[in-house]
Amino acid sequence: MKVKFIGGAGTVTGSKTLVESNGVRILIDCGLFQGIKPLREMNWDPLPVLPSTIDYVLLTHGHLDHCGWLPRLVSQGFNGKIYCTGPTKEITKLILLDSAKIQEEEANKANQGKYSKHEIAEPLYTVEQAEKVFPLFSVVGIGEAVSLNDSIQAVFTTAGHILGACTIAITLEDKTLVFSGDIGRNDDVLMFPPTKPKKADYVFLESTYGNRLHPHLDIKSELEKYVNHTINSGGTVIIPSFAVERAQTIMYLLWQLKQEKRIPNVPYIIDTPMGINALNIFRENPKWHKLSVEECDKVSKMFLLVSEHKETNEIILDSRPKVVIAASGMITGGRVLSYLEHYIVQPETTIIMVGYQAEGTRGRKMLDGAKEIKFFGKYYPVNAKIVEIGGLSAHGDQNDLVNWLSDLQNKPTKVFLVHGENQPADELRIKIQEKYGFNCKIPLIGQEFEL
Known part of the structure; x- marks a missing residue:
């Protein structure tokens, strides 16, 4: 053998x-x-x-x-x-x-x-x-x-x-x-x-x-802090996220914070067709996770679920403060690049990393303090605030x-x-x-x- x-x-x-x-x-x-x-x-x-x-x-x-x-x-x-x-x-x-x-x-x-x-x-x-x-x-x-x-x-x-x-x-x-x-x-x-x-x-x-070792953080409080600071500053929160499990975890935590009236009433958006479809797999497989079907439905209703590129472009051009979850988690591709193209140059933007960033990925470079990031064939200055919530892996x-x-x-x-x-x-x-x-x-x- x-x-x-x-x-x-x-x-x-x-x-x-x-x-x-x-x-x-x-x-x-x-x-x-x-x-x-x-x-x-x-x-x-x-x-x-x-x-x-x-x-x-x-x-x-x-x-x-x-x-x-x-x-x-x-x-x-x-x-x-x-x-x-x-x-x-x-x-x-x-x-x-x-x-x-x-x-x-x-x-x-x-x-x-x-x-x-x-x-x-x-x-x-x-x-x-x-x-x-x-x-x-x-x-x-x-x-x-x-x-x-x-x-x-x-x-x-x-x-x-x-x-x-x-x-x-x-x-x-x-x-x-x-x-x-x-x-x-x-x-x-x-x-x-x-x-x-x-x-x-x-x-x-x-x-x-x-x-x-994962930090013993109050993850909800960390999320609450970054969301409130950014929204109060008139900025947008972008959360690059793996579409399966991580996106649903972030959605659940944000839903809990909203239920507890700890974060403001602004648009909450999930812009990953795969992440939206993964919600249905959660509903269909309740024995595999801790959420009830009722909780899955309530979490979904809080978010604007975006599938079409036309909707993505409309959201990007909307200057109102908002929270956006978009794939991919390491910023190697996906819809999150379209958001970053517009928002990474704005100092009032906060980008929250919520998962492992492999060597050489844009996510790792940003966490390591890169001053500019290349995608779509161009270099974009990183003026946004880059933060990490390590306890979410x-x-x-x-x-x-x-x-x-x-x-x-x-x-x-x-x-x-x-x-x-x-x-x-x-x-x-x-x-x-x-x-x-x-x-x-x-x-x-x-x-x-x-x-």
């Missing part, structure tokens, strides 16, 4: 781990690389194995960095089954369609504005290619043993993080391989705590926040990650630390070795190990 790290190693994006056993190839996640240009360029590279030779894809959850390369995989010959939970299937469909539309739009803008370095800018994949992924989905139940063949079984257990997110345990060759996916927090606003594994011979553990912190291993009834042969930048992964390695004595390894992209 061999495992090869094709992505999500040394970085928090592009998650792809290939397992080979007795002629069977299983790909755990199939994510898009985001962030710095060398990573983004890897999305155009072929896999080290032919996609047509991969038998199965197992998806931990529907975030772009875990599912966003599926259209390329399918267009290059993959025709096997894609196993995931029901909510993950629906979220992945939203994510892929949205990603494809954004890439088509950005390619068109680059061609019209003639700011592409290529003679003709092309999208990484099209909406038509994204739609060809959908017939390959096969939905699995929580805790249900799925037989991939006579000798390989997979079991999906809840991981918190977002709707449908799971840890996947694969049993093959008398060994159990546990892939954490992204581990949620024990005290998440919307999600239930993750399920801890009981047995594992090899663990593949994410390390996004491997060197950080859907990822577990160092304590959560270490604690997630605490129910193991055996000592794993090895713990591979993935989906993290090098320093967080290394600090998590030290913590795990000190607490449990587990043998930890931080793989590099392209490395292969025999198990």
Whole structure:
């Protein structure tokens, strides 16, 4: 048996781990690389194995960095089954369609504005290619043993993080391989705590926040402070947000603040078609989160739900103070760029970062104090106030990650630390070795190990 790290190693994006056993190839996640240009360029590279030779894809959850390369995989010959939970299937469909539309739009803008370095800018994949992924989905139940063949079984257990997110345990060759996916927090606003594994011979553990502890903040009070200060100054609040889970969390917190009469009566806008559709998935899957259907409906009614670009342009030109939630969360694309084009130059604007900002993304650059940001082929001065509410991440912190291993009834042969930048992964390695004595390894992209 061999495992090869094709992505999500040394970085928090592009998650792809290939397992080979007795002629069977299983790909755990199939994510898009985001962030710095060398990573983004890897999305155009072929896999080290032919996609047509991969038998199965197992998806931990529907975030772009875990599912966003599926259209390329399918267009290059993959025709096997894609196993995931029901909510993950629906979220992945939203994510892929949205990603494809954004890439088509950005390619068109680059061609019209003639700011592409290529003679003709092309999208990484099209909406038509994204739609060809959908017939390959096969939905699995929580805790249900799925037989991939006579000798390989997979079991999906809840991981918190977002709707449908799971840890996947694969049993093959008398060994159990546990892939954490992204581990949620024990005290998440919307999600239930993750399920801890009981047995594992090899663990593949994410390390996004491997060197950080989430601050013990009163998140609602922080949100209240920034909203009130900005609105009272006649400005606009822009919250770049991941469309799934984070957007709904922010909406819920703002709704609570409004109910408590702690924030003013101004327009509250969610401008992400995918985020709006994700609200429906919340309604349809009440067992996966803490909100009631009634609460989902009440939260929705507080917001102007924007789907069309025409509405976006009208809102941008409306000078009244307002609060806008728009994707994408790391400002790598999406409607939030249209708002920033107009508002980032205004000192009375506040941009609130509410999630992890990967290396090389516009969000990370802004948090690091960049004086200007490039998008749509131009540089824009950053005159807006940039703030961060760190307690809103859907990822577990160092304590959560270490604690997630605490129910193991055996000592794993090895713990591979993935989906993290090098320093967080290394600090998590030290913590795990000190607490449990587990043998930890931080793989590099392209490395292969025999198990």
